[in-house]
Amino acid sequence: MSERIFGVGLLLLASGGLWFGWDLHAPVEYEPVGPRAFPLLVYALLGLCSLALVFARGKPVRWAPPPVLLRVGGLFAIVALYAFLFDKLGFILATGLMVVPVSRCFGGTWKQAVFSGAGLAVGLFILFDRLLDVALPAGLWLKPVLG
Numbered sequence: 388m389s390e391r392i393f394g395v396g397l398l399l400l401a402s403g404g405l406w407f408g409w410d411l412h413a414p415v416e417y418e419p420v421g422p423r424a425f426p427l428l429v430y431a432l433l434g435l436c437s438l439a440l441v442f443a444r445g446k447p448v449r450w451a452p453p454p455v456l457l458r459v460g461g462l463f464a465i466v467a468l469y470a471f472l473f474d475k476l477g478f479i480l481a482t483g484l485m486v487v488p489v490s491r492c493f494g495g496t497w498k499q500a501v502f503s504g505a506g507l508a509v510g511l512f513i514l515f516d517r518l519l520d521v522a523l524p525a526g527l528w529l530k531p532v533l534g
Contacts, residue, residue: 389448389449389450390440390443390445390448391440391441393440394437394438394439394440394441395437395441396437397433397434397436397437397440398434398437398438398441400430400433400437401430401431401433401434401437402434404426404429404430404433405427405430405431405434407426408423408426408427408430409423409427410423411423411426458492461488461492462489462492465485465488465489465492466485468485469481469482469484469485472484473524474524475526475527476526477523477524477525477526477527478508478511478512478515478516478523478524478525478526479508479509479512479525479526480508480526481526482504482507482508482511482512483504483505483507483508484504485504486500486503486504486507486508487500487501487503487504488500490503490504
């Protein structure tokens with residue numbers, strides 16, 4: 388029963404994502420596909436997978452124990468906070484602050500978490516912003532340095 392409940396929740400999420408993604412249009416048409424192709428594809432696949440969860444016949448699945456659900460809820464809150472702070476703090480600081488608690492959640496030490504947070508944040512910024520030319524927010528604290 389729990390997989391059906393989860394499937395219905397994912398189906399609602401996919402429906403909302405498809406509805407939101409349908410109205411995405413670029414102010415200037417510079418690509419033939421446009422910005423809405425990726426979200427529509429992802430949410431359509433999510434909808435198909437959620438339908439499979441709802442209508443699949445299999446062995447009954449039990450809910451995870453409360454400590455696991457609490458950890459999953461914490462990870463969800465961390466990612467939601469990351470999405471909220473992404474533009475305000477910039478990619479480097481927001482990503483570094485997100486990776487540290489996620490690393491700790493998966494059993495990393497404080498030293499591993501801090502070094503992986505700093506390394507991933509700076510490394511991914513250089514990779515995407517400088518090498519792949521993907522515009523990432525620098526944040527107010529880094530704008531004067533990067534120009």
